[in-house]
Structure formats: structure tokens, C-alpha cells
Amino acid sequence: MSQAAVEELKEQVRGEVLRPADAGYDEARCIYNAMIDRRPAAIVFCSGTADAAACVRFARERDLPLSIRGGGHNVAGNAVCEGGVMLHMGKLKGVQVDVKNRTATAQPGVTLGDYDGATTPLDLVTPLGVVSRTGIAGLTLGGGLGWLMGKHGLACDNLLGAEVVTAEGKIVQASETENADLLWGLRGGGGNFGIVTELRYRLHRLETTIGGLLIYPLEKSKEVLRFFREITHQCPDELMVAAAILNSPDGIPVSAFVVCYNGDPRQGEKVLAPIRAFGPPVADTVGPVPFIQHQSMFDATYPPGQFHYWKSGFMDSLPEEAMDVAIEHFARRSSPLSSLMIEHMHGVASRIPADATAFPHRFDHYNLSGFGIWADARDHELNRKWVQDFWQAARPYLSGRAYVNYLSQEGADRVREAYGPNYDRLAALKKKYDPTNFFRFNQNIPPAN
Ligand SMILES: Cc1cc2nc3c(=O)[nH]c(=O)nc-3n(C[C@H](O)[C@H](O)[C@H](O)COP(=O)(O)OP(=O)(O)OC[C@H]3O[C@@H](n4cnc5c(N)ncnc54)[C@H](O)[C@@H]3O)c2cc1C
Numbered sequence: 001m002s003q004a005a006v007e008e009l010k011e012q013v014r015g016e017v018l019r020p021a022d023a024g025y026d027e028a029r030c031i032y033n034a035m036i037d038r039r040p041a042a043i044v045f046c047s048g049t050a051d052a053a054a055c056v057r058f059a060r061e062r063d064l065p066l067s068i069r070g071g072g073h074n075v076a077g078n079a080v081c082e083g084g085v086m087l088h089m090g091k092l093k094g095v096q097v098d099v100k101n102r103t104a105t106a107q108p109g110v111t112l113g114d115y116d117g118a119t120t121p122l123d124l125v126t127p128l129g130v131v132s133r134t135g136i137a138g139l140t141l142g143g144g145l146g147w148l149m150g151k152h153g154l155a156c157d158n159l160l161g162a163e164v165v166t167a168e169g170k171i172v173q174a175s176e177t178e179n180a181d182l183l184w185g186l187r188g189g190g191g192n193f194g195i196v197t198e199l200r201y202r203l204h205r206l207e208t209t210i211g212g213l214l215i216y217p218l219e220k221s222k223e224v225l226r227f228f229r230e231i232t233h234q235c236p237d238e239l240m241v242a243a244a245i246l247n248s249p250d251g252i253p254v255s256a257f258v259v260c261y262n263g264d265p266r267q268g269e270k271v272l273a274p275i276r277a278f279g280p281p282v283a284d285t286v287g288p289v290p291f292i293q294h295q296s297m298f299d300a301t302y303p304p305g306q307f308h309y310w311k312s313g314f315m316d317s318l319p320e321e322a323m324d325v326a327i328e329h330f331a332r333r334s335s336p337l338s339s340l341m342i343e344h345m346h347g348v349a350s351r352i353p354a355d356a357t358a359f360p361h362r363f364d365h366y367n368l369s370g371f372g373i374w375a376d377a378r379d380h381e382l383n384r385k386w387v388q389d390f391w392q393a394a395r396p397y398l399s400g401r402a403y404v405n406y407l408s409q410e411g412a413d414r415v416r417e418a419y420g421p422n423y424d425r426l427a428a429l430k431k432k433y434d435p436t437n438f439f440r441f442n443q444n445i446p447p448a449n
Contacts, residue, residue, distance in 0.1 A: 001041035001083075005062065012054040015047035015091070028088055029080055031069065032133070033308040035380070036077030040067070040086035046109075049163060049171055049197040052087060056169040056195065059085050060438060067441035068195055071111050071135015075308045076408050078191070078441040079138075087195065089137065097122060102203040103160060108137040108196055116292045124203040125291060127152045132296040133304065137196055142405035142443075143188045143359040145367070147211070147260040147294065150237040150347030152204050156187035156359055157352055163198035167434040171197075185429045188359030189419075190404055191442040192426070193433045210268045211260040211294040212285035220279060221245055221255040221330075225323040227278050228257060228342065232318075232366075237347035238263035239271055245330040246339035248283075249300070253330070259286055260294060306337060307377070309384050311391040312369035312406040313398035313417075314361055318342065322368065322397035329390040334382045335374035340390070343367045360422045361401050368394055369406060404443045415443045424448070 010017045018025045019042055028043045030036075041064070044055055059066040065084030072079050072090070080086055092107035095118035104119055104126065113132030119125055127148035129139050136155070144155020152158065161175035164182065172194075174182040185193050216224050228243040235241060242258045259275060261268040265288065272286065315322060326340045346364045354360045372387035374380075404418035416423050423445070430437070431447035 006042055009042060009058050012058055013044055013051040015045040015051050018043040031072035031077060031079050032304045033075045033077055034305050035307050036080055038080040038082040040081055041083050043086045043088050045088050045091050049165060052165040052195045052197050053169045053171060055085055055087050056165055065441065068191055070108050070137030073134045074138050075310050081441050103200060104203055105198060105200050106136055107198060110136050112136060113296060116295055119203060120206055120292045123206045125206040126158050126201040126203055128155050131298050131302055133299060136199060140199060141186055141190050143403065145343060147240050148262055149349035150240050151262055153348040153352060154359060156357055158202040159187055159199060160202055161200040162186055162196050164194040164196055166194045167438040181429055182433060185358050185426060187357035189426050192430055192439055192445050206291055207263050208265040209262050209289055209291040209294050210272060210287060211289050212287060214257045214281045214286060215248060215254045215283040216279060216281055218253045218255060221327045222323055224255040229318045231275060232344040235346050236271060242341060242343045244339055244341045245326060247336050251336060254282065307374050309372040309387050310369060310406055310408055311387050312367055312403060314401040315366045315368055315397055316399045318366050319397055322394060325393045329393060334386045337373040339371050341369045354421060358422050358426055360420045367403055407443055415445065418443060
């Protein structure tokens, strides 16, 4: 991009524009996953909706790529483009809470921690994810699995409306009464339909949270996973349980349950009693905890700036063979930071009809993830291979469905797996709102023919 073009861009936006030689450029282009090392020609710190619209017009006129960075947490790295314009939302941090109507309006640079920080002191909450630095925008647009999904649904199920800058640079509202098809697409369809400049959410009353980790010796992994399967067969909506095989913070390989109950505390203790009674744990941190603290429990385990390569997929059930694959492959991991996780989806999130939102995976089922994470740039191939080997071994037990927000750069077939029966409707919506596929730095759904 020429200096003259950058000067023009600067005239068209109010936010700061950084070029490669500018101080702060490298920090601004870096995202959570250190594998992503791309150099946009210009980074625009979006100051509001008008800047987003100006960037769309500017990039369109010059046929430049445009990428959008919400919280910068996505491992696929679509937030950063090579050689084009990166629209950085990081300075848009406003959250307005309407206590009377139980809604909140948030800007697209807000992280889960920012959002919870604004709502939970009022005893109000929206179901989001589990690591506080994740951006609400990317998380919600892809679905949003988290501690409260059993009780209140996914983040996208609680998205009531949004302001969107379209591929033509027009500003439109999406709600149940205005452009309802667009709202349907934003509830899981990712960044395919436009730049979201405002998100409006439903809030719920925040009840007592009882949560934490139950850690067991690695040798007990098979029993832990079997017991996990048993618990999840009778899980009330208020309880979320995930299982993981990982290194503890002091470097010891362990298996663990992560639990989060949200509801009446006496009932919670009753529900948790059988889980507590399972074998003697090496450590038990489960107890009443402020929700915002529980929500940041994994922040230290997943710090930014490390190398990530993930593979994950849904499983209809949790067969013994899948447990064996997880246990065997964990033993062969090539980095102490890597882990395997099984999440369970149930309750409200699983009962919403598959065609009610773009996110189609509405069952009581599991998600199996291999998180390859390492700190040394010389180890890329070793760690990628570990994840790929795990994936090949796990594939026979997966249902052929994928969660779009956990995808790396995995190609068109995996995007189809993420949308299943909703794919064709999404492609038709893409044709309506973005017929030239201008917004293509995402898990892309090309416009229908
Ligand atoms: C450590 C870690 C923990 C995670 N935990 C969870 C979890 O508990 N639950 C869960 O569901 N997911 C989780 N995820 C996945 C997470 O939901 C996705 O990575 C999500 O995309 C992150 O959103 P972001 O805004 O931070 O990402 P970004 O990298 O900033 O954005 C990702 C993509 O979203 C789109 N996008 C972002 N902002 C906008 C916008 N304003 N308008 C239009 N499109 C936009 C763009 O296509 C962009 O490329 C986790 C990821 C990590 C790394």
C-alpha cells in the first residue's frame, strides 16, 4: 500500500492507523497464537462504527484484504491478514447494562473479563466462555460454549441483536424484528456477514457458583473418564463438567474434572456430593467462588504468546476406545503444555432446535479436543505431528461434526462439518449480504451459486 493510500486512509478514519515502521505495530499485529506471523499493510484501531464502514469502502475500492480482530484469541489466526487492512477492535471496550430490562450492549473489543466485570457486580450474567481474555465478538459469532450453557444456552443464543457494517459499507441492525435472517446467521455463522460493531445480549440472574478442579493421579485416567461419562448421563442443567488430561501447574501429569454449578447452593452441594465421593483426589479446589473468578481459572494455564495447533470434533457418545486414544496420546505428547479435553454439551444449549440458529449441533454430546501448545519455535513440526496423530486415532469415534471456533486452518470440508444441515442456508445468506465474499478472513462460507 503506497504512502499516499495510507494518508487517504488516515483522513477517512478517526482511529489511529499504524504502518509496519510505526512504534506499536508489532504488538498490534500479534494475536494470542504465536504461530500467526502476518504483516498487514495498515492496522486501524477502530474508534467506532464510522471507522468500520470507512475501512470497508477503502479496502473494497482498492481490492485489498480486510481482516477483523475482536479479542485476537482465535487459533486459526484469521484476525490478521497479510498485506491488507487489519481492523483492530481492541480500543472499543464499552459495556452498557440495562438492569431493568436485563440486557447489555457491548462493543466488539470487549473480552469476557471486561463483560463479566460490568455485569456480575449487578448479579447479572450472560453465558460466554471459560478464559477471560477471549473476545466476546469472535466467541459469540461462532457459538460460545461455556460454564452456563446447560442453564442458559450458548452465548449466541443470548445474542438479542447487533449493529453490523455490511460488505457495501452500509450500517444495518439485526434483531428478531429487523433483518432477522442476519441475526440468525450471526448466531453461530462467524464473521461471514459483516463487521459487528455492537452486540446486544440477554442477561440472567447470577446465582451462587460452586466450582473448581478435582485432580487425580494420571494412572487413574481411565476411571476418571468412565466416571465423567457416568456423571454426564445425569447432569442437571445447572451443572457443567469437563474432563481433561494435562500437566498440573507444578508440572505433574494428571487427569481432572472441572466443575461449575450455578444455582441454589444447598442443591449444588447435593449434586456435587457423588462427584466428590469418587476416589481420593490429589487436589480438590471445588467450593463456592465468585463467578468472575471461576471464569478466569484457566487464564494462567493458557497465556498468550505460545504456539498453538488444535484439532477437535464432536462425539455422540464416549466409548472406551476414545478414552484409550486420549490416554495413549497424552502419554506421547511432545510438549508439557499440551493437553486433551472433553467438554460435555447438554441442557438448554442442546435443546434449542438445530435450525433456530446457525449453530446446528443441538444434542447431548461431547467435544474432544487435542490442544497442541508449545513455547519453542523449533518444535512446530513435532507438535503438529503429535496433534495430527491424535486426530487420526480419534477420528473413528467422532461424529463428523465440528465446532467452528476450535478450527485451525482446516479447509472447506471442515467448515461444512461445522455447519452441517445449516450450511446451504448460510451460503444463501452469504450471497444476500456479501455476494463477492469480501469478508473472507474467517471460517469461510462462500456465497451460494
Ligand atoms: C485459550 C482459549 C480458550 C477458549 N475458550 C473457549 C470457550 O470456553 N468457549 C468457546 O466457545 N470458545 C473458546 N475459545 C475459542 C474462541 O471462542 C474463538 O477463538 C473466538 O473466535 C475468539 O474470539 P476473539 O474475538 O477473541 O477472536 P479473533 O481472533 O479476534 O476473531 C476471530 C474471528 O472472529 C471474527 N470476528 C471477530 N470480531 C468480529 C467482529 N467485530 N465482527 C465480525 N467478525 C468478527 C473474524 O472472522 C475473526 O477472524 C477459546 C480460545 C482460546 C484460545
